[in-house]
Amino acid sequence: MRRFSQLYRELDGSTRTSEKHAALVRYFREVDDEDGAWAVALFTGRRPKRGVPHRLMREAASEVTGVPEWLIRVCQESVGDNSETIALLLPPPAHEPDELSLAQMIESVVMPLRTMPDHEKTDVLKRRWASMPEDERYVLHKLIAGGMRVGVQQRSIARALSEVASDESVDAAVIEHRLSGVWSPTAAAFGALLAAYDDSEAGARPYPFFLASPIEDDAVESLGAPDEWIAERKWDGVRAQLIHREGLTTLWSRGDEPMTDAFPELVQLGSLFPAGTVLDGEVLAYDERPLPFTSLQKRILRKQKEVMLFDDVPVVFMVYDLLEHEHTDLRARPLRQRLELLDELLHAFEQRHGTPRHLRRSLVVPFDGWDQLTHERARSRAMNVEGLMLKRLESPYRTGRVRGDWWKWKVEPYTIDAVLVYAQLGSGKRATRFTDYTFALWDRDPGQDGAELLPFAKAYSGLSNREIEAVDAKIRASIVGKKGPVRVVEPTMVFEIAFEGLQRSDRHKAGIALRFPRMARWRTDKAIGQADTLGTLEALLPEERV
Amino acid sequence: MKPAAPRPALLRTDGIGLRCEAGGFHVDPWKPSPCAVITHAHADHARRGSHRYIAHHDSVPILRHRLGQDIVIEGRGYDEPFAMGEATVSLHPAGHVLGSAQVRVEAGGEVWVVSGDYKRDHDPTCRAFAPVACDVFITECTFGLPIYRWPEPRVVADELNAWWRDMRAQQRTCVLYAYSLGKAQRLLAHLDPSIGPIALHPAIDDITTLYRAAGVALPESVRFVKEIVKDLRGGAMVLIPPSAAGAEALAALGPVSDASASGWMRTRASRRWRSYDRGFVMSDHADWPGLLRTIEEIGAKRIGVTHGTVKPFVRYLNEKGYDAFPIDTAYNADETEGAA
């Protein structure tokens, strides 16, 4: 338990990926397979069911510390985490720690708690508390109650394990595949995670995705000769590989989540391709043109038994690369060749099956010079896409986010300078600070008589925590009134608000609704007289369709 | 028998601050007063504009530095009673920062003590808190919740130096955020100068000079100015006030590891909120056991509570049998951060 607590502290205390990785590798090297297995289970969201309700834990802590329960509740509000609060409250341990391993702690202490009567649960807790230092108590509470948030994903675990594995064939993708689905934390299962790779496993595994890097406007020209590149639309969907291998068709998202259940029509589509085909593309909500991303989310979140309704959100697989053809891995071949093979494959497909309803080829946007492409990009919003993708024709299909060959050139968000007029405390971890703001624009030129600020949008994201702290301090010093939980703030602060789109709306005071508004910058250089007017915003409205 | 008429409170808040009618002065007023008795020079306690200031000798140069050389101010020693109108007043060590004082006020046969900010932990840069017997004790409660329990300062100092050594081995510069008055000097006193050079942001350096002049022994340090950044890169310890977080010169330090030392670092949410690489739990305020122990030692039955988590602390003390009441001051408003 001490070793696991140390790992927990290291992971929690660091914001650097490299440090977290090193800490995980050290842990997996040092502990036995059982403790390794449990760490994998806990960090991939497989934990024992909650055995002690918070109420009971609070009662026990109150008895041990003499702190009344109401005061423990006040502390919990301030700390924001029940497990941590109780760990912080308890007095230093009365006796030497007894050295239970992580597996012993879970299997012989935490798991039996569930079936015990309340007074026995309380006894067990008190006994454990008396022999554990503060940080181990905290981890024990997390084992009981869940909620280990230390910034470690399944992927990080897989990467660490692949470094620990003695066999080179066991890369992170192999381990992630082995971890998908049902996995029980036993020493044997841990051993199997690290075992040498066996071809029969290949089944439905995706290739690691090649990810594009963002590019700025002024860097595009420096990409070199335009004829070495192709441009495509950047679709606002879910990146995925559609895989058909012997008797098995699967759809994998970039988060290495199988999406097979959510999109049965795409799986059906994939099964029509010859075995040994892997297509790379995007799952899109699409009805003659792309639909907003939110419609796709409905499909992803929908429970399996509800998929009968899928016709109301039509989807397509927008294919743009071919990674495996007739069981041959094409990733080392240049994009030019892969696309030729893709076109041949799609042509043959149509010959046999007709025009597929759920498949689209992501068309290449023709262009001669970079200037021309700038115009194309400007059409993105009207087409419901995020911008352009630029891909080098001679590039192989690389692994992960490697700069140089694939770029995403996103449309710039709209921006407008607005004045902060109301503030509200945030929720959860942000509950002690003013983090939710309402912004206003001038109803006419601020130089004119009687110009007033008109609230038009709310935003609560975009600032760093340190910026929020500075804004929070300023708000506290300039509160002039109260409307329920909302504080009226003396208008002094100007922010650049960025947003993705806008439309008329009767439900909004200013008559306009913004899509995804957030704070792009705190314009400390601007006085409120330099903020924009409502007229400026209205000018951005798309032309109304008649 | 006729009950005795209730005595008027010796100290109560008016629009200006905590006022002593009998003595004709305010303690730590937040608006200009004809006469201000100042517990210590932190910004939330010492404000501009009063006609006359009274504070401990060691606070005088700091107050002049912060409020202006031209303020009218008298220095007093600890435990030296002086008359103010009908009241007798004396200052007593509060253990918070150099020159910090509790204010004892005696009039009409009653004794009140205003704690100001205080702590009970060891601090080599100022005189230790001295409990003073009284009828009414007005206490701060910045950390008035039982989750706040400080580790031994010695242990924290060792962690601090260990972090510095580690970072130096990795050729990273340490940037330690600390309030320029008090916390910075206390940390400096705990640093091991054999590890590497120590640089102080000018705001900290100015106050540190006043500490040295008052006879506080501190390790050698240099002033953090652009010209010397190259000598600090990859292994120095740089102390910076939190307000100077974005300073230009910081960018020139190369790879850094940053940390904060304060009582707030006790909780994970506060540590993560600011996303410092490290958080050290070291506060110049009393922790929960420190507050309770102090109230017990002083023996007063009536406890005024201000400056922090007032409501729950008042309720807790009343449940424990004290006659506790909130004192409404300007530094109460939703206070989550103070000069900690």
Ligand SMILES: [Zn+2]
């Ligand atoms: Zn203070």
Ligand SMILES: [Zn+2]
């Ligand atoms: Zn204070």
